[in-house]
Amino acid sequence: MDATLISIGLDPLTAKITSMVIISVIVLLAFVTIGGILTLVERRISGFMQSRLGPNRVGPQGALQWVADGVKLILKEDLIPEGADRKLFRIAPYFCLVGIFGTMVVFPWGKGVIVADLNVGLFYFISITALVVFGVLMAGWSSNNKWSLLGGMRAAAQIVSYEIPVGMSLLVPILISGTLSMGGIMASQGWLPWEWMVFKSPFAVLSFIIFFIGSLAEANRTPFDLPEAESELVSGYCTEYSGFRYAVFFLSEWANLFVLGGLTTSVFLGGGNLPGALEGFTILSVLVYLAKVAVVIFVVIWLRWTLPRFRIDQLMSLSWKYLLPGAFIAFLGQAAYMLLTQHTPIVQSIIAVLMFLVFVFVLIRFGLKVRVSINEQRIPVNSPASNVS
Amino acid sequence: MGAYFQNIKDGFTTAFEGMSISFATMFVRKETVQYPEVDISSNATIAEKYKGSLMGMPENYRGILDVDLSLCTACQICQKACPIDCIVIDNIKCDKTKLSDGDGSPVLNRFTQKEALKTRTVTRFDINAAKCMYCGLCEKACPTSAIRHTNQFEMNRESQEELILRFVSDDVKATAEKRASEIEAEAAAKKAAKAKKAQEEKAKEKGAEE
Ligand code: SF4
Ligand code: SF4
Numbered sequence: 001m002d003a004t005l006i007s008i009g010l011d012p013l014t015a016k017i018t019s020m021v022i023i024s025v026i027v028l029l030a031f032v033t034i035g036g037i038l039t040l041v042e043r044r045i046s047g048f049m050q051s052r053l054g055p056n057r058v059g060p061q062g063a064l065q066w067v068a069d070g071v072k073l074i075l076k077e078d079l080i081p082e083g084a085d086r087k088l089f090r091i092a093p094y095f096c097l098v099g100i101f102g103t104m105v106v107f108p109w110g111k112g113v114i115v116a117d118l119n120v121g122l123f124y125f126i127s128i129t130a131l132v133v134f135g136v137l138m139a140g141w142s143s144n145n146k147w148s149l150l151g152g153m154r155a156a157a158q159i160v161s162y163e164i165p166v167g168m169s170l171l172v173p174i175l176i177s178g179t180l181s182m183g184g185i186m187a188s189q190g191w192l193p194w195e196w197m198v199f200k201s202p203f204a205v206l207s208f209i210i211f212f213i214g215s216l217a218e219a220n221r222t223p224f225d226l227p228e229a230e231s232e233l234v235s236g237y238c239t240e241y242s243g244f245r246y247a248v249f250f251l252s253e254w255a256n257l258f259v260l261g262g263l264t265t266s267v268f269l270g271g272g273n274l275p276g277a278l279e280g281f282t283i284l285s286v287l288v289y290l291a292k293v294a295v296v297i298f299v300v301i302w303l304r305w306t307l308p309r310f311r312i313d314q315l316m317s318l319s320w321k322y323l324l325p326g327a328f329i330a331f332l333g334q335a336a337y338m339l340l341t342q343h344t345p346i347v348q349s350i351i352a353v354l355m356f357l358v359f360v361f362v363l364i365r366f367g368l369k370v371r372v373s374i375n376e377q378r379i380p381v382n383s384p385a386s387n388v389s
Numbered sequence: 390m391g392a393y394f395q396n397i398k399d400g401f402t403t404a405f406e407g408m409s410i411s412f413a414t415m416f417v418r419k420e421t422v423q424y425p426e427v428d429i430s431s432n433a434t435i436a437e438k439y440k441g442s443l444m445g446m447p448e449n450y451r452g453i454l455d456v457d458l459s460l461c462t463a464c465q466i467c468q469k470a471c472p473i474d475c476i477v478i479d480n481i482k483c484d485k486t487k488l489s490d491g492d493g494s495p496v497l498n499r500f501t502q503k504e505a506l507k508t509r510t511v512t513r514f515d516i517n518a519a520k521c522m523y524c525g526l527c528e529k530a531c532p533t534s535a536i537r538h539t540n541q542f543e544m545n546r547e548s549q550e551e552l553i554l555r556f557v558s559d560d561v562k563a564t565a566e567k568r569a570s571e572i573e574a575e576a577a578a579k580k581a582a583k584a585k586k587a588q589e590e591k592a593k594e595k596g597a598e599e
Contacts, residue, residue, distance in 0.1 A: 048415040051441075053423070306411040307404060322397065366409060373413030 095135030110285035151236025
């Protein structure tokens, strides 16, 4: 990009800045689109899971609903409550946005498709998302509203406590791949399921589970959406927000969902790796990656519409009493495991395949259970058939 | 310590169970009635387009009122029973008839168990569905069960005026009025004849006395 700009007669510095601006605008737009579409996807899926249809009036099958919502939010008046700390109030949403948007730098969209493959990519990822805490806390504090303050405090407590198990559990993939760079972690995995990070050892499975639960909590997703618990806190830290600023919060929340899926995929689920024969098809690699991200996002949405919300003390005890010891066990166990099987890669592969088979077994059990549920739910509610049983 | 591991196990098994149920629901038909497209004015029309398992309201649902004028004796009891005066009835004399239902058996007054007799007929029977609170008091009071709730609730109209249910059409009203005036004329004629007869008899009696 720089080169093309220089060739049309710009000096190197201007060319660099212009290309940076262009790229970030493109990424930002992509981000907005992803966040918007995810709101729609979530609403449709939640509808299906509750035997409803969800929004399906705006555009074919409701495909343009998110545009309508966005336009509506932007056209609304941007209110600032009396007694609010105006500066903090105004700036808070952008902290959330930047925290999520910043991860795009190290987002491995596919093999070789990454803005900057920093050698501390994962570390950068974890630390930049911590900016969200600032945004949430600032929003809660500056709103001059008790619900907002409680929501902000809860969010801070929650994110800080869950960051520890998440960080600890990410040590396992780092141990296995021996690198902190996102590209390196992805390259250390293969395209076959048992070459993925998650199936590499029993401890990797454990760390994956802890990481997944922890990042759900970090992303404020149900069952851990205490900062916004509607039934208790109206809308938590964004109670007082309206208009464009609210849209920014909203967007970063859903974009966070995508980031969560992306991180899980690239660290644990093999990223955009392709079979050797297809090496080099970048587009295909991106598609594989996005498909995996979509599956993870689906699971997250699915969890949200299945499980009820935790209580605040349960939330804290889950983090400190269950996830944290688990993460320690996973880390130490993985280290010991690697020492023991260091010279016998064949044992490692056998264990990986075994882990995958266990997963398949669980999946089959799940499928059978789903079939039973479907048959049960097929019985109509208001008909003679339902009265018989 | 046992409880600790039990908690972990419970956490996973219950999530497993719950997720299987919500996943299954995705593949079961949806219960949403797409309202303006699906005509919900009767159970039969709902069934045409709608594929979910909710089939209309139960039989004892208190929906929009309906009046079977062939059973109504124009007694106005329902009008008086209504706490918010949303029924308006005008009535007029008619031929004395015994009410009978479809297969010809006589209709009994629900309270007195006597055969219901119709001496008057309605020329106006309006129910303001916008005002009605669906309390069911009119239905309870009606001696012949002419007024009753249907199980329909669809009452979406453009204006309040359209929400007034008029059960007597102008034609029926005109015929009823015509018949009433005939009856009146007949009655008047009968009366006149009777009076004349009485006079004649009086005259006769007088004549006989003299
Ligand atoms: S249902 Fe109640 S409110 Fe409605 S007409 Fe009958 S008595 Fe009146
Ligand atoms: S109470 Fe029944 S019979 Fe009497 S006027 Fe009302 S509907 Fe007719």
